[in-house]
Every structure is written in C-alpha cells, then in structure tokens.
Amino acid sequence: MSHQVAVHPLVSPWGRFGLYSYFIDSPEPAIVDTGITSSPSEGMAPALEQLGRRIEDVRWILLTHGHIDHLGGAMALWELTGRKAEVVLHRADAHLLRSRQAHVDLYAAVRQQYLDNPDAIAHQTASAQQAISGELEPTMLVEGGETISLGGDVSVSVHSIPGHTAGSVAYVLENDRDVFVGDAVQIHGAANGFPGYEDPTAYRASLEYVRDRLAPNRLFLGHPYRGSDGEPYGIELDAAAARRALDESLEIEQRIHDAANRALSAGLVDTASPYSPFEAVATDVGYTGDPTLEPSPFFTTLHGYRARFEAGR
Numbered sequence: 001m002s003h004q005v006a007v008h009p010l011v012s013p014w015g016r017f018g019l020y021s022y023f024i025d026s027p028e029p030a031i032v033d034t035g036i037t038s039s040p041s042e043g044m045a046p047a048l049e050q051l052g053r054r055i056e057d058v059r060w061i062l063l064t065h066g067h068i069d070h071l072g073g074a075m076a077l078w079e080l081t082g083r084k085a086e087v088v089l090h091r092a093d094a095h096l097l098r099s100r101q102a103h104v105d106l107y108a109a110v111r112q113q114y115l116d117n118p119d120a121i122a123h124q125t126a127s128a129q130q131a132i133s134g135e136l137e138p139t140m141l142v143e144g145g146e147t148i149s150l151g152g153d154v155s156v157s158v159h160s161i162p163g164h165t166a167g168s169v170a171y172v173l174e175n176d177r178d179v180f181v182g183d184a185v186q187i188h189g190a191a192n193g194f195p196g197y198e199d200p201t202a203y204r205a206s207l208e209y210v211r212d213r214l215a216p217n218r219l220f221l222g223h224p225y226r227g228s229d230g231e232p233y234g235i236e237l238d239a240a241a242a243r244r245a246l247d248e249s250l251e252i253e254q255r256i257h258d259a260a261n262r263a264l265s266a267g268l269v270d271t272a273s274p275y276s277p278f279e280a281v282a283t284d285v286g287y288t289g290d291p292t293l294e295p296s297p298f299f300t301t302l303h304g305y306r307a308r309f310e311a312g313r
C-alpha cells in the first residue's frame with residue numbers, strides 16, 4: 001500500500017549504538033528525536049540534503065522521551081532551524097531537557113547503588129556535558145491527548161505511554177497510523193540484551209495500549225531492539241511485525257516480573273556476582289549480558305520491580 005506522508009529514518013552513530021531519528025516529510029517538516037550533540041549537523045543535515053530537504057525548514061522537533069540519546073541534539077537542531085521549530089516533550093521528562101545535571105541525579109538515585117564505580121559520577125557528568133547540546137525549555141509541553149497539525153491535512157496525535165520513562169510518548173501520524181514510540185517498546189533490549197524500563201506496571205499497560213488502542217500500521221523504534229533469537233527486529237516494523245514485537249515485549253516483561261517477584265519474596269542477597277543483588281533473577285531468566293554497561297537497563301528495570309515490591313508491603 002502507498003503511504004500518504006513519507007517518513008525517512010536518519011541514523012547517527014554513538015559508541016555501540018545507532019541513534020535513530022525520523023524525518024516526517026510534511027508541509028511543516030518534523031523530526032522525531034534528535035540523537036546527541038553531533039547528530040543534527042553530522043547525521044541529519046547531510047541526510048536531508050540527499051532527500052532534497054533543508055534542515056532549516058524543520059518546524060517540529062518531536063521528542064519521544066528525555067534520555068540523552070533522544071534529546072541530546074535538541075538544542076543543536078533547534079539552532080539549525082533558526083530557533084523557529086517547536087520543541088515538544090512530555091511534562092514529566094522536561095527536567096531532562098532543562099538540565100544536564102538531571103541526568104546525573106537520575107543515575108545517582110537509581111543505578112549508582114548497584115554499579116559501585118567510583119568514577120561514575122564524573123563520567124556521567126562529562127557524558128551529559130558532551131552529548132547534550134544545550135539546556136532548553138521545551139516550547140510545547142504535552143501530557144497526551146493533544147493533536148498537532150504538521151500543515152495541510154497532516155496531523156500527529158500525542159499519547160502518554162509511560163514506563164521506559166515517566167514522560168514517554170507515542171506520536172501517531174494519523175494519516176497512515178504510523179506510530180513512533182522511541183524506546184517504549186523494548187522487546188529484549190538493544191545492545192545490552194535486556195529491556196530497560198523504570199516502572200514495570202506502567203510499561204506493561206503502555207505496551208497493551210500501543211498494541212490494542214494504537215494498533216500501528218507501521219511502528220518506528222528508537223533502536224534496533226532484539227527478539228528472543230538475538231536478531232534485531234529492525235527499526236521500521238510493518239503491522240504484523242509490530243504485533244509480534246509488542247506480544248514478545250509483554251512476554252519477556254512477564255518472565256522478568258515473575259523472576260523478580262520470586263527473588264524479592266525470598267529476600268535480596270548481596271553476592272559476588274555482577275548481577276548482585278539480583279543474581280537469582282539473571283539466572284532465572286537466563287540473562288548473561290554485561291549488566292554494568294551503561295545505561296545498564298538490567299539495574300534500572302530490576303530497581304523498578306524492587307521499588308514496586310517494597311511499596312506494596
């Protein structure tokens with residue numbers, strides 16, 4: 001079938017990761033997610049030139065959530081548009097665009113206690129300094145429920161899908177039911193081989209919402225997340241692949257949920273394992289990846305189950 005509005009992936013490299021942004025070729029052009037500081041000039045501008053489009057004409061910067069590799073390039077891209085583009089972000093993640101320090105604080109509040117790395121705060125601070133192009137107030141704060149016109153008859157609806165972060169959103173290109181979710185659909189995770197989400201209960205509800213309510217015709221992901229066979233799904237999924245990715249994401253969440261609750265009910269134990277105090281969970285779900293590789297989704301996710309479990313007692 002033909003699509004009414006062209007969508008082009010724009011990839012920028014960052015260490016072990018490929019950072020995916022999407023150009024929506026609408027009357028008021030939009031870019032979903034921005035990579036890091038270097039991405040707009042080094043990745044996006046040449047790619048748009050090849051499409052016969054100009055980065056200065058971009059009018060919408062649609063951020064799916066507050067992580068560095070999605071909003072780090074926002075200030076740089078905004079500058080390239082002559083500060084004319086609207087910068088859209090969910091209210092609950094806005095502090096992550098306003099402040100580099102917020103990323104360090106998040107690390108200190110959650111992951112630091114598990115990773116035991118004396119240089120970590122200095123490293124996180126340097127990384128936020130380098131990868132985030134500037135601190136910026138979003139020009140449009142959203143909460144879900146909004147509809148944004150991209151000119152002509154092209155419109156995007158905004159949907160709150162918390163879990164990966166509190167302020168994660170889906171942008172739905174209504175003309176084609178193209179759904180952009182950033183990192184809110186993790187399957188087995190990307191480079192680390194483990195799905196990352198801060199709030200497991202919200203994550204599950206959001207996956208069901210995307211599958212059942214948004215029912216994507218095409219699903220665009222923030223990274224090439226892997227399936228159970230270790231193979232990446234790719235980043236642009238048709239309706240059938242989107243359904244499989246969502247079902248598989250729900251299945252693995254259920255397995256981690258069950259393993260986490262068994263370990264938490266038995267009582268967490270500090271061990272010499274790099275997965276400590278969640279060694280039993282890693283064994284139970286057969287996770288053999290390196291849990292210390294930042295952004296260490298293993299500890300972010302298990303901390304979320306732990307916080308839920310402890311709050312429920």
Ligand SMILES: [Zn+2]
Nearest residue numbers: 065067164183
């Ligand atoms: Zn993320």
